[in-house]
Amino acid sequence: MLKVLIASVGLWGATFGLMAHATSVVFLNPGTSTETFWVGYTQFMQAAAKDLGLDLRVRYAERDNQNTLSQAREALQGGRRPDYLVLVNEQYVAPQVLRMAQGSGVKLLMVNSTLTTDQAHLLGAQSGIDVIGSLVADDERAGYLMLVDLLRQHGPIAPGESLDLLAFSGVKTTPGAQLREQGLRRALAEHPQVRLRQLVYGEWTRERAFEQATQLFKRYPQTALVWSANDQMALGAMQALEDSGRSPGKDVLFSAVNSSPQILQARLDGRLSSLVAGHFTLGGWAMVLINDDAKGIDIRRHRDHEPQVALFELIDPAQARQLLELQAKHHYRVNFKALSAQAKPEGYRYPFGLELLMR
Template sequence: MKRCFIKLISLLVVTGVCAFSYPVLATVSTIKKPSIVFISPDFAESQFFNIVNKIMRDAADDLGISLEILYADDNPTTTIKIGTSVLNRTTRPDYLVMVNEVVATAKLMKLANQLGQKTFLFNADYQEGQYDQYQSKTWSGSLLPDDEQAGYQLAKVLVTEARKKKLSDKNGKINIIGINGDHRSRVSISRKKGLQVFVDENNDVELLHIVNAYWSKRRATETVENLLKLFPETNLIWSASDYMASGAAIGAENMNRVIGKDTLTCGIDWLPSTFEEIKDQRLSCSIGGHIFDGAWLMVLLHDQFNHFYPDFIQKRTHFSSINNENLSGIERIFDQELWKKIDYKKFSKAYNQSFSTSHFGSQLLIDELSTFSNTLNKERHVFNNVN
């Protein structure tokens, strides 16, 4: 009997089915499960937010969170309408989560403050001091990617590649045109600021012009065609999103440029739809990682609700670059079969006392997904050989 018990324990450890895979608090039965409404700013079929919301929901399910996602269809008026409807409910959620939109978010946070409704900002940065009047009341904090860092890193990767390829004009200048998003968007403003900081730091780099294409692939194509007529000395096209970078590449090709050789472009977001373009070297890179931030949002709010974080918290996540050399590793983690395998309780202070906030960020999640990816590939290999 004793041998059987030892064998059983060994089997559980080998297969990863072990109740002690992470330290658990003695009061686990008293952990409360918050309810959350997230107003997703884009359409339900949005490439970026479709992935953000999917992994957010997987994390919520794992943590026992009641999550409702509503779609604002890229319309601030719709955001206000949806938010007001939620705030007028007889039973409101524990948290109302919003992406910062200058007019819509300010109105909703003001109303929420009057009603005593907790709010939380996600994904889009805000101007310093913009919401300070809410900090001591119902605004519970923010989880934001460092978009200025993203804009800076995007410019740095492009210029580094241009220097390797010796792409410069007769005066030794590397010339950039920029395709940005929406002029009202804090994301666009911050990414543009990062670009400008990099240009100011590098004497051999010239920013010729930057135009808003409002996150549209078609507009990006048309804008690049027009800009290349005005600035034929252009070597690099800085694009504030992958989607616009794809459009920029088309626009450059329409102007008889050879993308990847005489003209380089990159984007931001890690959209899977652009991975083939990176493989074909039509896009030199993609800056991202924040596409997984929805999972961290659920962990943060779950733990704050259970008093493992203060009543007001602010966290930032950072970006990483992928290119043709490291794409295969990143591409594997977008296999959605993997996302449900993650035990998000490992990253929750409510369940795991040893988890350190110094490890907080998408890279930890990416490392976890990579481990599952390698295991899953081995399982598939065995299955294919058997069949």
């Protein structure tokens, strides 16, 4: 009996030891705990962490940089330091977090928005900061694709004619918003028949974009196209158009980024003419990199383009339906363990992309 008890205690201790030594990760989520994009982003990230056996804790900043800094300080200088900290350079907060990380022993990975060139130059090669890499989506391409696809959906423009465009960007100091704007302007340069009547900052919210669009549709009644840097602003602008007695997808063509259930349904209904999505997967792919780094794998050797990943894709109605079904089940059918570079040939490259979900 005593031997059985000792064996049981030993087995329990071994199990507890494995649990206690699971690689720990803290994610500083810049969004709100009710924000559709960041909640969905976190769910995909949690699915990856669970599959990989990582101990993931998520802290929402509720769109307040001071919360981010307080949470970073707790993670990097408190008594319960994680092995890894995942952060977003939202509103350029990353340099302050990196300075806190000096000498902490915590490894950092940046997602969605990495250091700007000026920030990287100012920080230089400061010692005591261990950044294993960055993962950002091709935001400039997303902004470009939206307008180009809107024009494809619209069809030929008669010689001498032009189309009026309204644009809703996010927070002005967010790198992702700036890059999507750059993509928009690249597309505009290629299509001079499109006139950008006004670009406003809807701050990523449906309410703000609704207020702005209500005035803008009165100011520019000939508006034919609406470009939106996220889904919530597109939904707000659609509501404003409907309130004016017109129909999205018929009287005015709309575009958006993201893959919330509401915007996917709008794509299915034809109210939304162009949708670009894919970057909600970044957090999940970050978990794969962290898991490999914790195993001693040089993750840089298996990546072609640092830090950008080609994630954004145009979503047609069939894909919109498929994404809706995946979200409803909270099961993404991705074998995250199989994406590891462990035991892979030298030429292996991480195959991160939306196609892993859409098979």
